[in-house]
Amino acid sequence: MTQNKKRQMHIGMLLLGCGHHQAAWLMPDSSIEQIGTLTYYQNIAQLAERGYFDAIFFADNQAFNPSSDLDMPTMWYDPIVNLTAIAQVTHHVGLVATISSTFSNPFTTARQLLTLDHMTEGRVGWNLVTSMTDEEARNHSLPALPEREERYAKADEFASVMNQLLTSWHGEDFVHDRATSTLIHADHIQPFHHHGKYFQVDGPSTAPQSPQSKPVAMQAGASKQGVALAAKYADAVYSVSWNLKQARQYRDKLDQAIADSDRPEAQIQVFPGLVTYVAETKEAARAKKQALDEHLPIEAALDQLSFFVGQDCSQWALDEPVPELPPVEAFKGPVGRYETVLEIIRDKQPTVRELLGYLSAGGGHLTLIGTPESIVDEMEHWFNEGVADGFNLMLPTLPGSLEDFVNMIVPELQRRGLYRESYPEHSTFRTLLDLDN
Secondary structure (H helix, E strand, O other), X not given: OOOOOOOOOEEEEEOOOOOOEOOHHHOOXXXXXXXXXXXXXXXXXXXXXXXXXXXXXXXXXXOOOOOOOOOOOOOOXXXXXXXXXHHOOOOOOEEEEEEEOOOOOHHHHHHHHHHHHHHOOOOEEEEEEOOOOHHHHHOOOOOOOOOHHHHHHHHHHHHHHHHHHHOOOOHHHEEEEOOOOEEEOHHHOXXXXXXXXXXXXXXXXXXXXXXXXXXXXXXXOOOHHHHHHHHHHOOXXXXXXXXXXXXXXXXXXXXXXXXXXXXXOOOOEEEEEEEEEEOOOHHHHHHHHHHHHOOOOHHHHXXXXXXXXXXXXXXXXXXXXXXXXXXHHHOOOOHHHHHHHHHHHHHHOOXXXXXHHHHOEOOOOEEEEEOHHHHHHHHHHHHHOOOOOEEEEOOOOOOHHHHHHHHHHHHHHHXXXXXXXXXXXXXXXXXXXXXXX
16 A cells, blocks of 8 residues: 555445345345346446445355245355356456365365456455355265364465465466467476375466456454464455454454464454444434344244354243353354354343344344444444454345445545545456555
8 A cells, every 4th residue: 555545444245145134035125036146146246336345245155954934045156156247247346255165175266266366357355264064064075064173274274275376377477479489488387286184286277376466365264263364364354343342352363363473564454244224314224223123033033043152042032131151262163253142242231032133134243323424433433443444244135225335325434535436447356455466
């Protein structure tokens, strides 16, 4: 980033179903009938681009075993294939695919990402995860998901091999010089011979490195192992923070992991999840949330809570306080989400029903309800406190909440000089995020 350029927020969005609120599909203006159609995802991406977003992000779950008639098939398509279709109707917005190191082959993954990155002139990022469920493992010839330590050991090796593949040779080595009868610089395109515990990859990649040097590397794990992995490899991280205190704790944890890593000078950007309900008045914004909460399917909400806390919550008394939960150190599932649940309980002392309401959209991310001015006040506060370089939107309904954000919140961000008013010319995803090449 140049010294004279004012620091501005980065905004991305996690595209999930017809919105992150569990009742979104039940609303009269729901987009549920469009789920699974190509034009649905393309139209949302174009709307995000109208708002000058930095990225569209797809999560992934490689299993679908519904436990009730209310389970949403949100991970309908493979993220890379879906983003390839989105790339055809957009020009600037970054395209982030989730990649599981537990199940993926690094050579194939690197080849797919480089292909899309060249096709889009450098608009690709990848979010490294280790996956979360045994159901996914059983779709990949594993009896169960490996323990966290093993998953992250494999993820570390996966990321290392990916870095070698993504930068194994440069496009300038394809010289195709007829005058000298030189097609390539063969001595610059050589195997690197990785032989590790989990992967044996000679390399190099079949494709040269991308127009942005390499696709932007992102990470979302909040466990000790996940934060250490981010410190070692990531350009940016997605985080879960219910309040400013939790956001500061995460930033401090990440900064310490960076200091302890082999690249202590790394400047990793942090994008907390953000849920917004915005209207011209606070009362109208609250009414938007209330309309959704009144339709919340309790059975589906309890299923989600059961996953977040690693135990069966189906028999919990809805209007009684949340039963005591074990400390985070004893939890075997996704740590970031569990820490957030514990933080909400400490902060609000909710009944089970109230907790379900807090988790109903986005699962416990920062939730702002109000006017554009009040919402941007809080976004700006987090930004100035250094706990957020921007936000990853977990919008309650799609496309409705996205239209609200683009039409009301983006202009307020721009009015304060916190957000771009146009895309820079010839930008890559890396330059959009102000990341050094």
